[in-house]
Amino acid sequence: MPQGRSPILELNDITKAFGGVEALRGVDFALYAGEIHGLVGENGAGKSTLMKIIAGVHPEFSGRFAIDGRETRFRSARDAHAAGVAMVHQELSVAPDLSVAENVFLGAQPTNRFGLVQWRRMAREAGEQLARFGIDVDPMTRLGDLPIGLQQLIEIARVLFSGARIIILDEPTSALSPPEVERLFATLRQLRDEGTGIVFISHFIEDILRISDTVTVFRNGRKVHETDAAATSKAALIEAMIGKGREALEETYAHDIRLPTRGDRPVVLKADALSLARSVQDVSFEVRAGEVLGIYGFMGCGQLELARVLFGKIKPDSGTVVIDGDPKAFSSTAAARRAGVAFVPESRRAMLFHQEPVYKNISISVLDRISALLLKPSRERSIAVRQVDQLQIRPAAVELDLGMLSGGNQQKVALAKWLSYPPRVLVLCEPTRGMDVGAKNDVINIVRELSAKGLAIIVLSTEPETVLSLSDRIIVMKRGAVVREFAGEVVSKDRLLEAA
Amino acid sequence: MATSEGVTATVHRGGQRSAAAILRSQMRNIAPFLTLICLSGFFAIASPSFATLDNLGNILTQVSVTGIIAVGLTFVILCAEIDLSIAAIANVTGIAVAYFTLQESYVNIANVPLPGWAAILLSLALCALLGLVNALGLTVIGIPSFIMTLAMMQIAAGISALLVRGQIAYKVPDLVTTLGSGSIGGIPWIVIVAAVMLLAGHLVLTYTRFGRYVYMVGGNREAAEYSGLNVKLILGSVMVISAVCSGIAGMLGVAHFGSAQQNEFDTYLLDSIAAVVVGGTSLFGGRGGIGNTIVGLFVLGVLNNGLDHVNIDSFLKILIRGLILLAALVINVYAQRLRARAAE
Numbered sequence: 131m132p133q134g135r136s137p138i139l140e141l142n143d144i145t146k147a148f149g150g151v152e153a154l155r156g157v158d159f160a161l162y163a164g165e166i167h168g169l170v171g172e173n174g175a176g177k178s179t180l181m182k183i184i185a186g187v188h189p190e191f192s193g194r195f196a197i198d199g200r201e202t203r204f205r206s207a208r209d210a211h212a213a214g215v216a217m218v219h220q221e222l223s224v225a226p227d228l229s230v231a232e233n234v235f236l237g238a239q240p241t242n243r244f245g246l247v248q249w250r251r252m253a254r255e256a257g258e259q260l261a262r263f264g265i266d267v268d269p270m271t272r273l274g275d276l277p278i279g280l281q282q283l284i285e286i287a288r289v290l291f292s293g294a295r296i297i298i299l300d301e302p303t304s305a306l307s308p309p310e311v312e313r314l315f316a317t318l319r320q321l322r323d324e325g326t327g328i329v330f331i332s333h334f335i336e337d338i339l340r341i342s343d344t345v346t347v348f349r350n351g352r353k354v355h356e357t358d359a360a361a362t363s364k365a366a367l368i369e370a371m372i373g374k375g376r377e378a379l380e381e382t383y384a385h386d387i388r389l390p391t392r393g394d395r396p397v398v399l400k401a402d403a404l405s406l407a408r409s410v411q412d413v414s415f416e417v418r419a420g421e422v423l424g425i426y427g428f429m430g431c432g433q434l435e436l437a438r439v440l441f442g443k444i445k446p447d448s449g450t451v452v453i454d455g456d457p458k459a460f461s462s463t464a465a466a467r468r469a470g471v472a473f474v475p476e477s478r479r480a481m482l483f484h485q486e487p488v489y490k491n492i493s494i495s496v497l498d499r500i501s502a503l504l505l506k507p508s509r510e511r512s513i514a515v516r517q518v519d520q521l522q523i524r525p526a527a528v529e530l531d532l533g534m535l536s537g538g539n540q541q542k543v544a545l546a547k548w549l550s551y552p553p554r555v556l557v558l559c560e561p562t563r564g565m566d567v568g569a570k571n572d573v574i575n576i577v578r579e580l581s582a583k584g585l586a587i588i589v590l591s592t593e594p595e596t597v598l599s600l601s602d603r604i605i606v607m608k609r610g611a612v613v614r615e616f617a618g619e620v621v622s623k624d625r626l627l628e629a630a
Numbered sequence: 631m632a633t634s635e636g637v638t639a640t641v642h643r644g645g646q647r648s649a650a651a652i653l654r655s656q657m658r659n660i661a662p663f664l665t666l667i668c669l670s671g672f673f674a675i676a677s678p679s680f681a682t683l684d685n686l687g688n689i690l691t692q693v694s695v696t697g698i699i700a701v702g703l704t705f706v707i708l709c710a711e712i713d714l715s716i717a718a719i720a721n722v723t724g725i726a727v728a729y730f731t732l733q734e735s736y737v738n739i740a741n742v743p744l745p746g747w748a749a750i751l752l753s754l755a756l757c758a759l760l761g762l763v764n765a766l767g768l769t770v771i772g773i774p775s776f777i778m779t780l781a782m783m784q785i786a787a788g789i790s791a792l793l794v795r796g797q798i799a800y801k802v803p804d805l806v807t808t809l810g811s812g813s814i815g816g817i818p819w820i821v822i823v824a825a826v827m828l829l830a831g832h833l834v835l836t837y838t839r840f841g842r843y844v845y846m847v848g849g850n851r852e853a854a855e856y857s858g859l860n861v862k863l864i865l866g867s868v869m870v871i872s873a874v875c876s877g878i879a880g881m882l883g884v885a886h887f888g889s890a891q892q893n894e895f896d897t898y899l900l901d902s903i904a905a906v907v908v909g910g911t912s913l914f915g916g917r918g919g920i921g922n923t924i925v926g927l928f929v930l931g932v933l934n935n936g937l938d939h940v941n942i943d944s945f946l947k948i949l950i951r952g953l954i955l956l957a958a959l960v961i962n963v964y965a966q967r968l969r970a971r972a973a974e
Contacts, residue, residue, distance in 0.1 A: 441856075443855065443856070462860050462861075462862065462863075463855050463856065463857075463858050463859070463860075463861075464858050464859055464860035464863075465860075466858065467857075467858025468858075472858075473856060473858075474856075475856050479853075480850075480852045480853060480856060481853050481856050481857070482850070482853055483846060483849045483850050483853055483916075484850070485849060485916065485917070486845075486846070486849060490842070490846075494842075494846055494854075494857045494859070495857045495858055497839050497842060497843075498839065501839050502839075503838055503839065504837055504838055504839070505837055505838060505839055505841075505842055547857065
């Protein structure tokens with residue numbers, strides 16, 4: 131921490147609530163010129179909320195906010211921009227149909243005195259800036275034609291070279307390859323040495339430790355720890371993030387993996403060296419009947435793409451999916467369904483028909499089994515009623531439009547549609563995301579029951595609790611590749627975080 | 631115990647909300663019907679010759695060709711796609727069936743006379759093939775249906791032009807002549823064909839698995855795919871259905887008009903789209919159906935026919951038609967929003 135200087139950005143006692151839920155509680159935060167400040171914390175700990183306050187995205191909050199010692203308030207992201215604050219958001223926000231140069235100068239294209247864009251100058255300067263960042267692309271290429279990682283680098287480059295004095299990077303490295311991360315770090319150090327204040331948020335604690343001067347840890351909307359990066363370790367940071375001692379954690383998530391006793395069960399699904407562009411790299415695994423395989427990784431680690439490959443939504447570049455010993459090349463999701471693969475995506479909206487009654491939502495995946503040509507509505511309703519009963523979907527009215535149900539009950543409907551004729555493999559993406567505790571437990575129980583019936587289940591999640599509470603065996607993905615497998619051993623949340 | 635009370639309360643609230651909510655969610659079906667009643671009432675008062683049995687027969691005959699095309703188009707629009715090649719495919723199929731029929735000696739067309747059944751089958755094969763090209767362009771190559779069918783419109787028009795080379799043909803197979811211009815017991819066959827096809831379309835959409843898939847793909851294409859439906863197969867099928875319906879309309883239309891020539895179906899493109907949309911089938915897919923299309927056909931038929939019965943500047947009629955179409959589109963879009971809000 132640079133001593134004896136006044137911070138360029140200082141926040142005191144910041145509190146922010148969303149509809150009665152406090153996302154930040156009395157947080158102090160200071161950023162100095164020429165400092166890289168790392169932020170860590172679990173999902174929902176309040177890091178992103180605080181950064182959005184600084185970037186003017188959330189204008190409503192209580193507490194003191196000062197830039198260069200002068201108290202101020204940003205009413206919008208524009209205000210923040212004018213004051214020299216720029217942020218790279220977690221979600222990619224680029225214009226894929228515009229050229230690289232246009233993206234670099236988005237909203238600030240150089241114009242001549244007639245207001246016309248100076249294309250040649252723009253292309254030249256964009257090329258120079260990107261070259262400085264070690265990116266060698268033709269500035270007039272359509273951005274969408276470039277790989278995702280490169281797009282992300284270009285978005286970062288835009289912010290880094292916007293001339294801002296305060297730069298916030300929210301999870302910038304998730305889609306980057308190791309050499310790209312190196313280039314980013316070199317540029318960040320250079321900017322720091324030129325006097326820019328940088329906030330760096332990441333789930334990758336090694337990255338935080340390597341690049342930061344100072345590290346702050348958030349937990350449940352509070353700042354719980356602040357330290358020199360040189361004076362701490364990965365284990366200490368994880369402990370601060372989770373908030374309990376290591377032993378207590380192993381108690382909570384002690385998990386006797388039952389895989390060895392199931393070694394005699396037949397392998398139902400085998401992924402053999404699956405690769406997909408930059409998102410999935412040479413991933414292989416097996417799932418046996420009655421086994422729950424958890425796949426854990428941070429956002430952008432490639433698990434969602436992997437799930438879509440398993441369900442035939444995306445064709446892999448190489449590798450095969452083998453089901454019951456038969457190699458499959460799914461031509462459509464319909465082919466995957468017929469082969470016995472069931473899939474629940476991370477977004478309920480992408481899975482359900484909100485304007486249709488519950489029973490049609492449940493029967494859609496089994497219609498071809500109960501009717502050849504003509505529909506059998508009474509059969510559909512009885513199937514739906516049985517599922518609504520078994521999964522305790524409330525209200526228990528199958529004629530109700532799905533949109534009238536609560537989120538947790540909608541998630542149960544998304545499961546129910548696959549269960550009237552049980553599949554061979556169930557692929558679940560983020561099965562408990564955004565659920566209250568009760569609904570979460572219901573889903574966990576349903577998954578347990580299904581696996582007891584002999585279903586092979588794959589659970590993919592960015593939430594360690596979800597994976598830990600459901601899985602018999604866990605593999606960890608990082609930047610598209612499998613980096614660790616936990617089988618037949620004691621595993622805990624901090625070990626999982628450490629591996630990812 | 632507490633849970634079951636909570637459930638009853640929820641259901642009860644759902645029941646109370648439903649009176650207003652149902653009205654709002656049914657706006658799409660109610661509005662076109664009201665429009666039809668108002669228009670009919672207006673013309674009945676404005677002209678003594680409008681509300682007669684004879685004139686009802688006229689209206690039915692006038693909307694028959696549009697009706698046959700609209701059956702297939704309803705499938706397409708329910709899937710949130712569009713088919714701009716319907717009129718051109720109708721035209722080329724009508725011309726093809728004449729091309730394969732022996733013409734009078736004064737008709738100067740180098741045609742290929744075949745037996746009637748062969749001419750009909752070949753023409754049906756032609757429209758099905760053109761529909762298949764639409765389907766492949768949309769699903770395999772991934773060309774948006776708007777663009778794909780725009781190209782097909784031109785291709786079909788091109789085939790028409792090559793077949794007739796600016797000439798006019800008159801003869802079509804006897805079966806087509808009967809169905810297109812004959813009548814039985816005073817009822818024109820073309821009205822019967824249109825009614826049968828509309829009924830068949832309704833039955834397929836309402837009672838078959840394929841019909842359900844059409845609604846589901848239109849309602850949420852992503853969810854349909856994640857439910858393991860073969861979305862491309864369904865989209866491809868509706869494009870072929872649309873082309874075949876258009877082809878049948880084209881053959882009967884040629885018999886109905888008494889001649890086969892270039893550009894004779896051009897007005898049917900907008901009329902068919904208008905009939906489907908005015909009837910309340912959502913342009914965003916998933917809502918509506920043949921029932922709506924029938925109401926839409928009547929709105930259009932009553933409007934076109936009624937304007938001829940009242941004393942209005944004939945050039946003004948075009949404008950009036952346009953304004954009524956605009957009103958229907960506004961209702962269509964608003965009904966979608968109300969429905970979406972009711973669902974939340």
